[in-house]
Amino acid sequence: MFGIRVSAGLKAAAVITATLALGACASNKTDQAGAGGAGGLYGAGASTPGSAQDFVVNVGDRVFFETDSTDLTSTAVATLNKQAVWLQRYPHYTFLIEGHADERGTREYNYALGARRAQTVYDYLVSRGVTSNRIRVVSYGKERPVAVCNDISCWSQNRRAVTVLDRPAGS
Amino acid sequence: MAASFDVIPSCETVSTGRASAAAGAGTPLPAALPAGQSVIKRLATMKMKFLLSRIAAALLAMLPVGLTIPAARAEISITLNSATFAPLPIAVVDFSGDPEVAAGITEVITANLRRIGYFAPLDPSTFIEKSVNFDAVPDFASWQSINAQGLVTGRAVRESGGRIRVEFRLWDVFAGQQLAGQQFYTDPVNWRRIGHIISDAVLTRVTGLKGMFDTRVVFVDETGSKENRRKRLAVMDQDGGNLRYLTRGEELVVSPRFSPVSQEVAFMSQRLNERTRVQLLNIETGQREVVGSFPDMTSSPQFAPDGQRVVLSLQQGGNANIYAINLRSRTTTRVTSTNAIDTSPSFSPDGSRVVFESDRGGGPQIYVMGADGSGQQRVSFGEGRYSQPVWSPRGDYIAFTRQRGGQFAIGIMKPDGSGERILTEGFHNESPTWAPNGQFIMFFSDPGGQGGGRLYMVDVTGRVRTQIPTPSYASDPAWSPLLSDLR
Numbered sequence: 140m141f142g143i144r145v146s147a148g149l150k151a152a153a154v155i156t157a158t159l160a161l162g163a164c165a166s167n168k169t170d171q172a173g174a175g176g177a178g179g180l181y182g183a184g185a186s187t188p189g190s191a192q193d194f195v196v197n198v199g200d201r202v203f204f205e206t207d208s209t210d211l212t213s214t215a216v217a218t219l220n221k222q223a224v225w226l227q228r229y230p231h232y233t234f235l236i237e238g239h240a241d242e243r244g245t246r247e248y249n250y251a252l253g254a255r256r257a258q259t260v261y262d263y264l265v266s267r268g269v270t271s272n273r274i275r276v277v278s279y280g281k282e283r284p285v286a287v288c289n290d291i292s293c294w295s296q297n298r299r300a301v302t303v304l305d306r307p308a309g310s
Numbered sequence: 311m312a313a314s315f316d317v318i319p320s321c322e323t324v325s326t327g328r329a330s331a332a333a334g335a336g337t338p339l340p341a342a343l344p345a346g347q348s349v350i351k352r353l354a355t356m357k358m359k360f361l362l363s364r365i366a367a368a369l370l371a372m373l374p375v376g377l378t379i380p381a382a383r384a385e386i387s388i389t390l391n392s393a394t395f396a397p398l399p400i401a402v403v404d405f406s407g408d409p410e411v412a413a414g415i416t417e418v419i420t421a422n423l424r425r426i427g428y429f430a431p432l433d434p435s436t437f438i439e440k441s442v443n444f445d446a447v448p449d450f451a452s453w454q455s456i457n458a459q460g461l462v463t464g465r466a467v468r469e470s471g472g473r474i475r476v477e478f479r480l481w482d483v484f485a486g487q488q489l490a491g492q493q494f495y496t497d498p499v500n501w502r503r504i505g506h507i508i509s510d511a512v513l514t515r516v517t518g519l520k521g522m523f524d525t526r527v528v529f530v531d532e533t534g535s536k537e538n539r540r541k542r543l544a545v546m547d548q549d550g551g552n553l554r555y556l557t558r559g560e561e562l563v564v565s566p567r568f569s570p571v572s573q574e575v576a577f578m579s580q581r582l583n584e585r586t587r588v589q590l591l592n593i594e595t596g597q598r599e600v601v602g603s604f605p606d607m608t609s610s611p612q613f614a615p616d617g618q619r620v621v622l623s624l625q626q627g628g629n630a631n632i633y634a635i636n637l638r639s640r641t642t643t644r645v646t647s648t649n650a651i652d653t654s655p656s657f658s659p660d661g662s663r664v665v666f667e668s669d670r671g672g673g674p675q676i677y678v679m680g681a682d683g684s685g686q687q688r689v690s691f692g693e694g695r696y697s698q699p700v701w702s703p704r705g706d707y708i709a710f711t712r713q714r715g716g717q718f719a720i721g722i723m724k725p726d727g728s729g730e731r732i733l734t735e736g737f738h739n740e741s742p743t744w745a746p747n748g749q750f751i752m753f754f755s756d757p758g759g760q761g762g763g764r765l766y767m768v769d770v771t772g773r774v775r776t777q778i779p780t781p782s783y784a785s786d787p788a789w790s791p792l793l794s795d796l797r
Binding site for chain 1: 535536537539562564565578580583584585586607609610623625627628629630651653654667669673674695697698711713716737738740741758759760785786
């Protein structure tokens with residue numbers, strides 16, 4: 140599922156966020172640990188319940204935002220609800236929330252915008268019962284896009300907050 | 311024939327420079343540079359260190375040669391804001407002397423003058439006088455006949471001890487008059503800098519503008535795919551020469567800013583999975599330090615004009631506020647306090663005010679306040695999103711990036727928000743930075759897709775837009791002060 144290049148077909152996707160939530164439009168580069176959210180630790184193998192791969196594939200590790208917005212869409216809320224349940228079921232994971240902005244903004248503002256998106260997800264997960272001391276947040280601004288091209292289907296994939304599980308201690 | 315080529319810093323009244331054609335032609339001038347009259351002042355030798363080292367050590371001696379003919383009315387000049395603006399035709403004759411440096415200096419001067427669009431260096435193949443005796447008065451008639459308004463002559467001679475002596479003269483061809491002449495002694499490795507200093511002398515004499523060529527630019531060099539970009543800080547002469555890398559690319563680096571008083575750069579760096587931090591880098595010694603000790607990510611630094619303070623944006627949950635750090639006492643002061651994103655602060659040249667961007671009213675707009683945070687007032691009211699305000703060193707304008715209708719423009723406005731003018735617009739233009747003379751703005755422009763940005767400069771009239779050569783993709787330029795103004 141990962142490693143699929145962004146194709147013309149993707150641009151036709153009517154409901155981009157929904158598609159993305161299924162992971163179908165994952166990046167054309169997913170092997171950067173952390174940065175894209177789907178790191179190498181999720182590599183090959185069955186999605187064993189409770190594994191990082193299980194989280195990415197069956198729960199969804201990312202939510203998307205409208206342009207210049209930090210509000211959670213209903214799709215995002217649904218994803219985060221599943222994340223909260225899963226994260227409470229497997230409490231040994233600590234994790235990082237990455238906030239990202241698309242490239243259609245200026246550098247300094249986008250850093251703050253990414254941070255605000257990460258904070259929104261943090262606040263929501265905590266409100267759903269996830270303990271705050273398991274969570275770190277970081278912004279990458281517009282510096283780490285997962286999709287690169289000149290149209291809105293790409294930009295919408297980059298406006299995201301990604302929940303990246305830390306590798307369990309000892310593994 | 312007395313074509314007036316008025317060039318003036320925009321906004322100023324035009325003094326109609328009039329070349330009184332007949333006047334000076336043929337007037338006998340004293341042989342240039344009578345040895346006895348040369349008063350050579352040695353400037354303090356700058357420290358030779360790391361990067362800027364030898365070039366900084368460059369300027370050993372320069373002296374205004376007192377050779378000008380008694381003041382004439384006729385002087386070449388240029389009027390930039392006139393509808394009839396035309397670049398000044400100028401002949402830069404090959405410097406004589408040491409072949410290793412003379413040709414290079416001629417090239418640097420010619421390219422500098424051409425790049426800013428205010429001069430039109432003439433093709434040397436059209437010169438009637440192929441070489442000019444530096445110590446004699448040029449044959450003005452031959453330069454008039456190819457309509458050269460200005461004439462630059464010079465030579466670079468190797469002295470005993472390994473130094474070179476570089477001299478130049480700027481002549482007003484139609485007035486038959488020397489306008490400027492200087493002499494420099496330096497290590498030959500500094501030949502490019504000498505070329506820049508001479509370029510500044512010509513620019514200042516003809517336009518009245520302060521210099522801009524004897525400067526450097528720190529920027530972010532970009533390689534690799536956009537999804538996995540390698541970013542390195544690099545420094546180069548403003549024309550792209552003498553490029554050196556300052557970081558290795560192991561971390562993300564963005565938003566460098568040049569200190570107004572020293573060879574230091576503030577920038578934001580970020581390692582994977584870590585928060586961003588504002589750091590200082592001494593580009594002579596390579597020494598680095600983190601600015602302030604903050605619990606959360608910091609970004610968007612800018613120096614105060616005295617170089618003793620840095621303002622930056624501190625992330626606090628979903629909000630970002632502006633803080634000031636005194637680099638000596640290490641004390642930190644909170645400047646803004648909003649439930650919004652306040653970022654991109656930039657001082658007025660007198661240090662009394664700060665311009666910044668904030669989305670407290672919805673989308674990002676430009677605000678001005680006292681340096682202590684008092685009297686915060688919105689100044690941009692145009693349609694679109696206004697970001698990255700930067701106060702001109704001249705104080706007369708604030709440069710900004712404006713997003714509107716899917717286009718990114720670089721523009722200027724007066725500090726009260728009036729007189730907005732867009733200088734260049736396209737798919738993605740960003741990160742304006744001022745030349746020390748407040749006449750040019752450098753920025754980067756990215757056409758989108760997998761490529762990347764390139765550096766350009768535009769003048770405040772918007773008339774001149776020129777690319778600055780870089781080895782790879784480039785972003786986030788930061789223009790230094792005149793190097794002679796640095797410690």
